[in-house]
Every structure is written in structure tokens, then in C-alpha cells.
Amino acid sequence: MFEPDDPMPYSARSLQVLRRRRLGQRWVGVSLLALTVMVTDATAQRGGGPGQQEQQVVSQFDADKDGRLNTAERNAARQSMGPSGGGRFGGRFGGRGGGYRVPSGPGIRLTSSDVKHYPDAPLYDPATLRTFFIEFENADWEAEMVAFNNTDVDVPATVTVDGRVYRDVGVHFRGNSSFGVGAGYKRSLNLKFDFVHDNQAIGGYRTLNFLNANADPSLMRTVLSMQVARQYIAAPKANFVRVVINGENWGVYSNAQQFNKEFLADNFGTTKGARWKIPQGGRAGGGFQYQGDDANAYRSFQIKSKDEPEAWSALIDLAKTLDATPVESLEAVLASRLDIDAYLRFLALDNAMVSGDGFYERGSDYSLYRHPDGRFHFVFHDANEMFSTGGMQLSPLVAQNDATKPIIAKVLAVPTLRAKYLGYVREIAEKSLDWNAIRPIVRQYRELIADDVARDTRKLFSTDDFLRTTADDPAYGTLRSFFEGRRAFLLRWTEQNTAAAAPR
Numbered sequence: 073m074f075e076p077d078d079p080m081p082y083s084a085r086s087l088q089v090l091r092r093r094r095l096g097q098r099w100v101g102v103s104l105l106a107l108t109v110m111v112t113d114a115t116a117q118r119g120g121g122p123g124q125q126e127q128q129v130v131s132q133f134d135a136d137k138d139g140r141l142n143t144a145e146r147n148a149a150r151q152s153m154g155p156s157g158g159g160r161f162g163g164r165f166g167g168r169g170g171g172y173r174v175p176s177g178p179g180i181r182l183t184s185s186d187v188k189h190y191p192d193a194p195l196y197d198p199a200t201l202r203t204f205f206i207e208f209e210n211a212d213w214e215a216e217m218v219a220f221n222n223t224d225v226d227v228p229a230t231v232t233v234d235g236r237v238y239r240d241v242g243v244h245f246r247g248n249s250s251f252g253v254g255a256g257y258k259r260s261l262n263l264k265f266d267f268v269h270d271n272q273a274i275g276g277y278r279t280l281n282f283l284n285a286n287a288d289p290s291l292m293r294t295v296l297s298m299q300v301a302r303q304y305i306a307a308p309k310a311n312f313v314r315v316v317i318n319g320e321n322w323g324v325y326s327n328a329q330q331f332n333k334e335f336l337a338d339n340f341g342t343t344k345g346a347r348w349k350i351p352q353g354g355r356a357g358g359g360f361q362y363q364g365d366d367a368n369a370y371r372s373f374q375i376k377s378k379d380e381p382e383a384w385s386a387l388i389d390l391a392k393t394l395d396a397t398p399v400e401s402l403e404a405v406l407a408s409r410l411d412i413d414a415y416l417r418f419l420a421l422d423n424a425m426v427s428g429d430g431f432y433e434r435g436s437d438y439s440l441y442r443h444p445d446g447r448f449h450f451v452f453h454d455a456n457e458m459f460s461t462g463g464m465q466l467s468p469l470v471a472q473n474d475a476t477k478p479i480i481a482k483v484l485a486v487p488t489l490r491a492k493y494l495g496y497v498r499e500i501a502e503k504s505l506d507w508n509a510i511r512p513i514v515r516q517y518r519e520l521i522a523d524d525v526a527r528d529t530r531k532l533f534s535t536d537d538f539l540r541t542t543a544d545d546p547a548y549g550t551l552r553s554f555f556e557g558r559r560a561f562l563l564r565w566t567e568q569n570t571a572a573a574a575p576r
């Protein structure tokens with residue numbers, strides 16, 4: 073079935089082993105630290121650790137009962153919480169004590185007159201590098217945000233963009249492994265423009281996510297992968313931004329769209345429906361294993377919309393349908409519960425782009441939406457580990473027999489759906505993994521951010537890492553090597569296996 077000099081396609085398990093073996097290579101050497109922190113600091117994420125909810129602090133210290141903490145109230149909360157704060161390792165983990173090298177120094181000072189403004193460009197315009205000036209009232213803003221990590225406390229800041237001032241913007245650190253990079257390095261940020269002022273938004277968006285490209289020396293994986301995904305399904309918009317905090321340049325971040333009502337309006341023409349986030353490492357269930365009819369058994373799905381019994385009943389019904397419906401009847405029964413075509417495209421993208429946080433592997437780290445028409449949609453949540461070079465030979469059917477993920481295994485057991493899925497895998501490989509089509513986009517992004525990467529003192533990888541991984545070079549570890557290698561493998565695999573997988 074495969075040519076003699078072709079290694080067999082990797083399973084998810086063998087892909088993990090391969091990653092471990094390659095940790096010594098320079099191109100991922102820095103990520104060893106991130107992987108270590110991901111294991112030890114798995115509970116220090118906004119929204120709680122795996123399967124946990126964030127600590128509720130506001131209600132305990134909100135003396136004036138306005139629903140948020142002012143300076144005095146936050147000081148009281150910090151004193152009460154102790155040095156570690158809400159993040160389990162947040163107050164004492166990182167810097168030299170956590171085994172990290174110290175950043176090369178503070179960033180250069182920047183003012184609004186030093187940067188280009190884009191008052192007429194859309195917020196997610198891929199051709200712009202818009203600058204966000206964030207001003208905290210406290211010089212120790214980083215320590216304060218670490219203290220309140222994994223809690224419901226936001227730290228207010230004034231944000232200036234394109235010369236316009238936005239006051240009382242709520243800011244907190246976000247992420248899991250991206251939070252654990254260490255003191256002084258850029259951590260991912262969440263900005264709530266309507267934290268105090270209900271109608272305050274920027275470019276029509278109330279909440280922004282600035283991602284630190286953890287485990288991504290190219291800095292491009294989120295922006296590139298979401299650009300590919302949006303050709304096929306509803307997926308977050310993403311571009312690059314420059315962030316300046318208290319006058320100091322903190323470098324380039326990916327600006328990834330929040331999964332909220334604005335996302336629904338952009339992609340589905342409605343703001344109604346139920347939304348969930350399924351975080352990395354949550355309790356079993358993200359793969360839609362049926363666990364009875366008690367909604368509490370499905371709390372690995374963290375609901376982000378109004379918590380209504382009808383939403384949970386529909387989610388449980390989908391799990392029960394997958395569990396109880398014979399394969400020969402499944403497609404017809406699923407049609408009213410799942411946007412099957414969009415789901416197959418989501419599954420094909422997740423596999424073709426080889427997400428290191430793959431849904432095919434973990435059954436988590438994604439977002440879920442139930443449209444008012446009753447059908448579920450799957451949405452990418454975390455894309456910084458897309459284009460994993462070590463997975464270029466990952467089988468498109470890697471999870472077809474995984475009983476812990478019936479949303480994959482049962483669906484791919486239906487011959488017509490399996491054939492359609494493999495058709496999407498091939499289409500994505502042919503059109504969207506073609507380096508000739510991707511090359512000019514990578515070149516454009518590289519030119520857009522290269523100068524900022526070079527002068528960024530708080531980045532997680534070196535400038536050489538960035539230049540090497542984004543170069544138009546087929547050497548192992550570059551974006552080009554992934555696109556060319558993955559495309560070649562998938563075209564060969566689908567040609568050799570599609571006939572055997574076709575319905576009979």
C-alpha cells in the first residue's frame with residue numbers, strides 16, 4: 073500500500089513519541105521548556121485547570137457591589153490570596169526560579185507618534201500591523217495579573233489604538249501552556265473593551281485575544297491556519313498586532329477572534345444559540361462519549377452562553393445518538409443534530425493541518441456552537457500548534473477506531489461520510505497546502521513583522537528561529553517543509569486508499 077521507502081503513517085501515539093525524540097533538535101529546543109511547563113502548570117489557566125472553573129474572587133471583595141474590583145479591592149484580594157494568587161504556580165513559577173533564561177532586557181520605548189495608524193482598516197486586516205498601547209495604573213501590572221490568573225478578576229487599563237482612547241478595558245492573562253512561559257516573557261492577553269462601558273467596542277468587537285505564539289517559532293501558525301480554515305468552515309479571524317505596555321514594546325502577537333456573539337453574527341447571521349468551550353485536558357467527554365442523562369457528567373463542556381437545560385439536553389442527545397444508533401442509520405439520524413458537512417470539513421482540516429493540540433488526538437481544545445436550527449458546529453479554538461512538522465505522515469484515519477471519541481469513530485464508520493471526509497482531505501491538500509499558493513502569503517507576513525521580531529526582547533524564540541522557519545527553504549522544520557511534505561503524503565495516501573474506503 074505504501075512505497076518501500078515511505079514510513080508507515082503515524083498514529084497519534086507514535087506521533088507523541090516522535091515529538092519526544094526530536095526535542096533535542098534546535099528547531100524545537102526552546103519548546104522543551106514549554107512542554108515541561110504545560111505538564112506542571114496545567115491548572116494555571118484562565119477559566120480553571122482541566123475540567124475546573126475559575127476561582128470566584130470578585131464577589132468576595134467587591135465592597136461597592138459594582139461587579140468588579142477597583143484598586144483598593146484588588147489590593148485586598150491580593151493580600152488575602154497570598155503570593156501564588158489564583159494561578160497555582162503563577163506567583164512563584166518562572167524567571168530564573170523556574171529555569172527560564174531572563175529576557176534580554178526591556179523593550180524599546182514607543183509612543184503613538186512612532187507607529188503607523190490604520191483608522192480605516194478593518195480590525196482583522198491581514199495587511200496591517202496595528203499597535204495597541206496598553207496603560208496599567210500599576211508598575212507591577214504583570215505580578216498583579218499573575219496573582220489573579222485563574223480567577224474572575226480583570227485588571228483595568230487604558231488602551232489607545234489609532235489615536236483613539238478606550239478607557240476601563242479589562243485585561244487578564246489567558247491560556248494554559250502559553251501562561252507558563254515564565255516571568256518577563258510575553259503571555260497571551262484577553263482584552264474586554266466592555267468591561268465597564270457596555271457599548272464600548274473596537275471595530276465592532278468587544279473582546280480581543282492577543283496570543284503569544286507559544287511553541288511556534290514562525291509566529292504564523294495561528295494566522296495562517298485560520299486563513300486556510302476560513303476557506304471551508306466558520307473559523308476565527310486572525311492577524312498580527314504590535315503590543316506596547318506602559319510605554320514598552322512587547323512585540324508581535326496574533327490577534328485571534330473571540331468565540332462570542334460577534335463571531336456568531338459574522339459567521340451565522342445570528343447571535344442566538346448555545347456556545348461551549350472544551351478546554352485542553354478536560355475530563356472525558358469532549359469526544360461525545362455518552363455518560364448518561366445527568367448534565368453534570370458533561371461539565372468538561374464549559375458553557376459560555378446562558379446555562380439552560382435545553383442546551384444540555386441537546387448536547388446529551390447528540391452523545392446518546394452516537395452511542396445508540398446503528399451505523400447504517402446514523403447519517404439520517406444525525407442530519408437534524410449536526411451540520412454534517414461542516415463537521416467533516418472541520419475534521420479534515422484538523423487532520424490535514426496536523427494540529428499538535430489535535431481534536432483527532434485529544435477530543436478537546438475546541439469550541440462548540442448549537443445553532444437555533446438545532447444543529448451543532450465545531451469551531452477551532454487553539455491553532456498555535458498547527459502545521460506540526462513531526463506529523464507530516466499522520467494517517468487521515470488516525471482516530472477511526474478510537475472508542476473514546478465516538479464523534480469521530482462512529483461518523484467515520486459510515487461509508488458515505490468516510491468517503492466524503494477523505495474527499496475533503498484531498499481537496500485541502502490539493503488547494504490549501506500547495507506551497508506555491510502559500511509562499512506569497514508567508515512572504516507578506518514575514519516582511520510585515522520581521523523588523524518587530526528582530527527588536528522584540530521578550531519573544532519566546534530567537535530571531536534566527538523565526539527567519540529559518542519562515543524561509544522559502546525545504547529544510548526540515550520550516551513551514552515550506554511542512555506544506556510540501558504533508559501535501560505530498562496526503563495526495564499519495566488518498567490516491568492509494570480512497571478506493572478501499574469508498575462505500576460498497
